[in-house]
Amino acid sequence: MENKAVNKAVLVRLLRYALNDKKKLAIAIGLLFAGALADVSGPWLIQHFIDNYIAKDNYPIEAIAMLAAAYIGLMIIGAGLKYAQSIRFNTIAIGVVQTVRKQLFGKVLNQPLSAFDYMPTGKLISRITNDTESIKDFYVFVIATVLKNVTLISVMLVVMSFLSWRLTIIVLILLPIVIFIMVIYQRKSANAYRKMRDLLADINASMSESIQGMSLIQLMRQERAFSEQFSSLTNNHLRAQVGVMKLNGLLLRPLIDLLSGIALISLVALFGVSGVELIGVGVLYAFISYLGRVTEPLIEMTQQLSLLQQALVASERIFALIDAKQQDYGDDEQAIQLGELQCKNVSFSYDGEQTVLNNIDIHLHHRGFLALVGHTGSGKSTLASLMMGFYPASQGEILVDKRLLTDLHKTVFRDGIAMVQQDPHILSDTVRENIQLGRNVTDVVIWDALDKVGLAAQIRQYSDGLDTLFGSGEANLSAGQKQLLALARVLVAKPKILILDEATANIDSGTEKKIQLALNVLRQDMSIVVIAHRLSTIMDADEIVVLHRGDITERGTHQQLLTEKGHYWQMYQLQQASEHLHQLEEETIVTI
Incomplete structure (x- = not known):
């Protein structure tokens, strides 16, 4: 002005x-x-x-x-x-x-x-x-x-x-x-x-x-x-x-x-x-x-x-x-059928000066399981944000079912691609409203989603069940439980592509196994992208992509990457040692 x-x-x-x-x-x-x-x-x-x-x-x-x-x-x-x-x-x-x-x-x-x-x-x-x-x-x-x-x-x-x-x-x-x-x-x-x-x-x-x-x-x-x-x-x-x-x-x-x-x-x-x-x-x-x-x-x-x-x-x-620029969507109203995702020579910079991602080439097949790993600042979450359309790629293109991501209609885009973030937002409302989010979802579907993520038993303990208000004293979820609730929120929509951005970072090993079982079931009908520091959650991935300062340095299956003894092998060894030390500490406490 x-x-x-x-x-x-x-x-x-x-x-x-x-x-x-x-x-x-x-x-x-x-x-x-x-x-x-x-x-x-x-x-x-x-x-x-x-x-x-x-x-x-x-x-x-x-x-x-x-x-x-x-x-x-x-x-x-x-x-x-x-x-x-x-x-x-x-x-x-x-x-x-x-x-x-x-x-x-x-x-x-x-x-x-x-x-x-x-x-x-x-x-x-x-x-x-x-x-x-x-x-x-x-x-x-x-x-x-x-x-x-x-x-x-x-x-x-x-x-x-x-x-x-x-x-x-x-x-x-x-x-x-x-x-x-x-x-x-x-x-x-x-x-x-x-x-x-x-x-x-x-x-x-x-x-x-x-x-x-x-x-x-x-x-x-x-x-x-x-x-x-x-x-x-x-x-x-x-x-x-x-x-x-x-x-x-x-x-x-x-x-x-x-x-x-x-x-x-x-x-x-x-x-x-x-x-x-x-x-x-x-x-x-x-x-x-x-x-x-x-x-x-x-x-x-x-x-x-x-x-x-x-x-x-x-x-x-x-x-x-x-008058500010609104989120751009395309006019293609054809629903996403396969959930095939491709990134072709994708580069990105937030400020136009410092490159965060550089010439990323990724191909997630129908019902595939793609994992993104790397140290903090490697560009994993940024790449996930580009896949969700939060930011436009500076160079290159992202395709879904061989169609440009930018050409998809808003309804097609948001119904077909879903994301569970590391710090999900929980409304000060009932369990039902937190999962429905204004959508027409039956209680049967809600309970089914809660069962898949391993949160149904916790909700059934509340006297009001799905009508329980969060923040009311009785229902105070832990950080891990919030992530499970966010995952259930996404599952009721049954997207074709599911992106998990450190969504299993705050859960225990028992719940993690339930999530892995749920993901195996979900893979029958959708493609999955997982960003993880805990490598145990992605060992079954079809392809693991290792990012370092915005570049892809390694890619392959879990076993292939261990054989190469590169960045991934170092990360895996460090986590194995850390888990071993944690196990020894627990055994010492039990002995005392």
Whole structure:
């Protein structure tokens, strides 16, 4: 977004949301106009009473009673119209906020995962909540105030011109000066409000990250450091707010009040020079009354500039997310039948400079079992992310059933290829909802999936079974059990390609054997890619690919790689030694 005081494109786009319901907006504006007429009629009636009755010392009871009744009636009607238009504008504002929030969240859900690599969760939540609330304030206060006051000032100027064109000229001189002040304020406050909104987003991000990482903070005794960081952010936000308040205190009410006072003195001076022959006392009263009613709307509109500025800054951030590139999918709606996967000369870099994967060639056959191994940072998980379409390959191509991965339709893609990650996300919901995830899956299918992963016995121990809420005290899953639940979540969909990214890292040897048996059954109908540090889980793989710093250094079966005595053989020997030491420790403990 361009760094301007007022981004006209953003303002126009923001106003378009209100035009979605033109009828409702027209009714609200009509109520505003009617309310302005009722508001302006009061001083005109009093002027008529002063000049036609008090000045002439004539007090007809019937006429005065009618004037009083008309005045009271206008006040009541005006109050009712203000209430009605306020309800209308609030309804429009709430509707716009709901539309923007739904649109924004929908766009966020469909962005590529790479978009979340550099965006803290707190900042994202701030945009969806705080920024959309600023848009509501824009419609409730700014738009309603501007329309109401512009209508009121326009009607008053017309009435004033009929009463006295000389006095009207004095009031008209005030308007361009006030508009000039408003423009200066707008330009001065733009960057200040933008900085304030950014700091608020940083505060939300800091709170979110601190709460999520509370165990790490306390374990590393970094409470003081994080507290100081948060204090620094809040102090900067406070200074930004104080700067805005100083700007408001200088350019808003004081200057306009000064101009209003000068205009009032000018009115009285002109009346003194002209005399009652040219300007009646009632007319002077009406003008003084209208002057107050003109300056107050001007002050009110100028004060609303702060909300306008906040709304524009918030809208810039919201529209930037809405307009951000969405996850790309193809148009090929033919379902994946075989689950054959190929990577042809695939290279990838996150930043365009450092290569993470280099010329990867892999062929996973129908119902095949492919294993990816290597030390940390070798590129295993990155390759899995490319297979899942989380990132596009920098070079080369990935094929599924001899079709480009990028050509597959979203439904075909996500139904046919599934992944179980190392740290799966578990919802604060029931066991059933955690597995269904909004899909139409029967309890029979759910129990079958739980049986296959060895988690059914654990769930049956809960009194509520599939209706048990996670996080409720009774149901607190271990890290390994969460991985099993995530695997069951995937199995109910019966994908053609299943990718396990360290999904067996946190389970014991007994559960691992159950998973291996389940995978042997699943291989009858799907192809499997397993990323593993524990080599015991991949000994039956059709092909094991060893990655080192983004390159394939070895490939073959378990026995072939042991014969070559390369990286894989070293990794296997180290794990065998580690398991042997662990077994000796357990035997020693039992003996003691």
